[in-house]
Amino acid sequence: MKSFTEYLTFNLPARMAFLNITPQVEEIVRKSGVAEGLVLCNAMHITASVFINDDEPGLHADYKKWLEKLAPFDASPQTYAHNRTGEDNADAHMKRQVMGREVVVAITKGKLDFGPWEQIFYGEFDGRRPKRVLVKVIGE
Amino acid sequence: MKSFTEYLTFNLPARMAFLNITPQVEEIVRKSGVAEGLVLCNAMHITASVFINDDEPGLHADYKKWLEKLAPFDASPQTYAHNRTGEDNADAHMKRQVMGREVVVAITKGKLDFGPWEQIFYGEFDGRRPKRVLVKVIGE
Amino acid sequence: MKSFTEYLTFNLPARMAFLNITPQVEEIVRKSGVAEGLVLCNAMHITASVFINDDEPGLHADYKKWLEKLAPFDASPQTYAHNRTGEDNADAHMKRQVMGREVVVAITKGKLDFGPWEQIFYGEFDGRRPKRVLVKVIGE
Numbered sequence: 001m002k003s004f005t006e007y008l009t010f011n012l013p014a015r016m017a018f019l020n021i022t023p024q025v026e027e028i029v030r031k032s033g034v035a036e037g038l039v040l041c042n043a044m045h046i047t048a049s050v051f052i053n054d055d056e057p058g059l060h061a062d063y064k065k066w067l068e069k070l071a072p073f074d075a076s077p078q079t080y081a082h083n084r085t086g087e088d089n090a091d092a093h094m095k096r097q098v099m100g101r102e103v104v105v106a107i108t109k110g111k112l113d114f115g116p117w118e119q120i121f122y123g124e125f126d127g128r129r130p131k132r133v134l135v136k137v138i139g140e
Numbered sequence: 141m142k143s144f145t146e147y148l149t150f151n152l153p154a155r156m157a158f159l160n161i162t163p164q165v166e167e168i169v170r171k172s173g174v175a176e177g178l179v180l181c182n183a184m185h186i187t188a189s190v191f192i193n194d195d196e197p198g199l200h201a202d203y204k205k206w207l208e209k210l211a212p213f214d215a216s217p218q219t220y221a222h223n224r225t226g227e228d229n230a231d232a233h234m235k236r237q238v239m240g241r242e243v244v245v246a247i248t249k250g251k252l253d254f255g256p257w258e259q260i261f262y263g264e265f266d267g268r269r270p271k272r273v274l275v276k277v278i279g280e
Numbered sequence: 281m282k283s284f285t286e287y288l289t290f291n292l293p294a295r296m297a298f299l300n301i302t303p304q305v306e307e308i309v310r311k312s313g314v315a316e317g318l319v320l321c322n323a324m325h326i327t328a329s330v331f332i333n334d335d336e337p338g339l340h341a342d343y344k345k346w347l348e349k350l351a352p353f354d355a356s357p358q359t360y361a362h363n364r365t366g367e368d369n370a371d372a373h374m375k376r377q378v379m380g381r382e383v384v385v386a387i388t389k390g391k392l393d394f395g396p397w398e399q400i401f402y403g404e405f406d407g408r409r410p411k412r413v414l415v416k417v418i419g420e
Contacts, residue, residue: 001141001281001420003316036143044395046333053186058221062230081338090342106276115184136386140141141281176283193326198361202370246416255324280281
């Protein structure tokens with residue numbers, strides 16, 4: 001069994017943003033030399049996500065509106081107990097649970113085994129500082 | 141390390157529906173010959189899910205009502221920017237994020253290593269056309 | 281390829297509660313002897329979660345309030361069809377979908393390859409009875 005690990009770093013200027021990281025993950029899979037296996041791709045920070053969906057700006061605008069409705073930003077410690085710690089990002093911990101921490105993708109014949117519209121995104125919910133994504137390939 | 145890949149195709153007549161696909165996944169695990177390993181089972185389309193829960197029709201009715209409340213269907217491009225593209229399924233992209241894209245299940249002694257009520261479901265949120273699910277087994 | 285499987289049992293006295301199970305998972309990874317690979321950690325019950333987030337009591341209080349708002353407990357069969365079966369836990373099946381069933385974590389140099397604040401939690405949404413979590417390590 002082969003394994004191969006890389007870390008990607010992102011620093012997004014907005015509080016909430018989505019970035020297509022499929023090209024970086026494809027390159028890591030290529031470098032791993034794995035033809036048949038799995039790739040795990042996860043946010044290493046708890047106010048960020050890695051998820052798979054469509055690369056369509058309208059949809060991303062809809063996601064932002066929807067997540068803000070499900071878990072509104074509110075810096076006050078009255079609304080969120082977490083914000084009594086000096087943080088203001090309790091909402092980001094919730095948004096991340098809706099969108100998920102990680103994806104596991106099949107590698108078949110050396111490529112990400114994807115449907116027609118699947119793309120991997122880094123989802124940021126408390127941006128403006130560097131955060132890491134782990135990519136781990138295992139297989140043969 | 142062994143690996144084994146199959147694709148299942150589903151064409152559900154309703155916009156939103158859940159289908160128990162555990163028997164198909166069990167059969168693929170059996171065919172793989174893997175005794176100890178993991179099986180990845182994911183929707184290859186971004187308005188569908190694979191998830192694990194209970195095979196109880198009342199619960200499935202509750203899920204539909206609940207998802208419709210969290211992310212209501214609305215074809216208008218005023219409500220969802222994604223629907224300006226000519227699509228009407230922005231809500232389906234949200235429902236899919238709540239229910240998830242994939243499951244990873246342990247294989248122990250040649251079987252899905254499940255608790256008493258765990259069953260694997262294909263979740264459709266924008267049906268009436270064929271869509272695929274990927275099942276990939278790795279192990280020994 | 282090595283593989284190693286263990287089952288943890290938890291019996292939490294509250295209906296909804298979160299328990300940090302990182303030390304138990306670390307110990308299983310150590311016992312597995314796997315240096316490079318993946319560990320799957322999943323709830324074996326469908327009203328419970330395994331998820332990764334911050335070990336901060338204020339955040340956990342916020343999660344409980346938020347999940348109760350997204351999917352309120354209501355024992356009546358009028359509100360949830362699932363509760364016509366004699367169960368009262370339809371809400372728990374929904375909360376579990378928001379928080380997720382499982383996590384897959386990279387093992388690098390014999391350790392959980394985690395960001396600074398990542399911790400693994402067992403999430404209980406219908407407690408007061410024993411439930412199991414599966415931990416499966418694969419790798420080399």
